[in-house]
Amino acid sequence: MPKQIVICDDHLLFLNGISELLKNTGNNYDIFKFSDAHSCRNHLMQNVADVFICDLNINHFDGFVLIEELKSQLKNTKVIVLTAYYEDFLIQKARKLGVNAFLKKETPAEELISIIESNKNREFYTNKSYKKGESVYSAIDGSIVNKFRISRQEKEIIKLIIKGLTSKEIAEVLFISITTVTTHRKNIHRKLEINNSSSLIKFAHENNLLD
Numbered sequence: 001m002p003k004q005i006v007i008c009d010d011h012l013l014f015l016n017g018i019s020e021l022l023k024n025t026g027n028n029y030d031i032f033k034f035s036d037a038h039s040c041r042n043h044l045m046q047n048v049a050d051v052f053i054c055d056l057n058i059n060h061f062d063g064f065v066l067i068e069e070l071k072s073q074l075k076n077t078k079v080i081v082l083t084a085y086y087e088d089f090l091i092q093k094a095r096k097l098g099v100n101a102f103l104k105k106e107t108p109a110e111e112l113i114s115i116i117e118s119n120k121n122r123e124f125y126t127n128k129s130y131k132k133g134e135s136v137y138s139a140i141d142g143s144i145v146n147k148f149r150i151s152r153q154e155k156e157i158i159k160l161i162i163k164g165l166t167s168k169e170i171a172e173v174l175f176i177s178i179t180t181v182t183t184h185r186k187n188i189h190r191k192l193e194i195n196n197s198s199s200l201i202k203f204a205h206e207n208n209l210l211d
Contacts, residue, residue, distance in 0.1 A: 002030040004048060005116070008040040008066070009033075009055040009082070014105065018053070018082075021109055027117070037061040044070050049077045051116050056083040056090065057198045064198075067097060078120045082107070085201050089164025091126050101125040149191060157184050161200060 005022060009015040012035055019031045032049075034040035037058045044052065052074060056063040067079060080101045081094050094102045100122070101115045107127055115125060150158070153174070160170045167181045174181075194200055 002028045003050045003116075004030050005032070005051045005053065006040065006044060006047075006049040007031065007033045007053045008035075008037065008058055008063070009053075010035050010057075010059045011055075018112075022113075022116075025109075025113055027113070035059075037063075037066045041066060041070060044073050049074070051078045051080065053080045053082050056081060056085050057202055060195070060199060062196055062198050064093060064097060067099065071098070076120075078116070078118075080112075080115060082112070085198065087162060087164065087201060090201075092164070094126075095124045099124070103127055150188070151184075154184050154188050154191075157181065158188060158200065161185070161197060 007015060007018060009018075015033050015035055019033050022029050022031055032043060032047075034043065035058075040054075040058075052067075052070075054063045054067060058066070063081065063083070067074065067081075078101075079099045080103060081099050082103050082105055083090075084105050086104050091102050100120060101124070103112065103115065103125075104127065111127065118125075153176075156174060157170055160173060165173065167178050167185065171178045171181045188200070189195055192200070192203055194203060
């Protein structure tokens with residue numbers, strides 16, 4: 001019986017490319033591809049999948065939220081996050097959520113297929129390599145700060161958000177109240193026109209703010 005594989009990614013070129021790649025492996029796969037979270041959710045609510053491959057930012061919808069919403073439907077499904085965002089706190093969040101593997105989008109085809117074919121009960125897998133002295137984030141570029149009128153404290157908060165700290169932890173590090181952190185986070189989202197941490201990380205990547 002063919003292995004049922006569902007892929008959700010809003011980058012159509014990547015979505016079609018990975019679909020064709022899997023079809024050409026010679027393995028017995030049925031591929032179902034979706035470029036939006038709503039259609040993907042509807043499919044998985046009504047159909048069983050052996051493997052679910054999901055991006056983290058799907059037309060501004062959080063992939064983690066989608067996985068959480070489908071938790072009962074995915075209990076017998078191997079869940080693979082395949083993303084361009086590779087921060088440590090995202091990997092840890094995936095592990096806690098019960099995701100089976102967290103892979104970067106430049107993962108070699110052979111490695112992805114190996115994960116697809118592996119036992120679902122294998123240990124959580126990620127292919128991140130750590131470098132000595134590697135920084136989780138880089139300093140916020142001055143031109144970006146000026147362009148978006150980001151204050152000095154907001155800049156520090158962005159760094160800490162990307163590092164994975166909660167609002168409570170940020171308040172403790174900066175010696176300010178949680179209310180102040182919450183206000184700054186709202187201002188950051190308003191100024192950058194984003195509404196969640198995934199979008200903030202995407203902004204940081206697109207503006208070369210991360211190592």
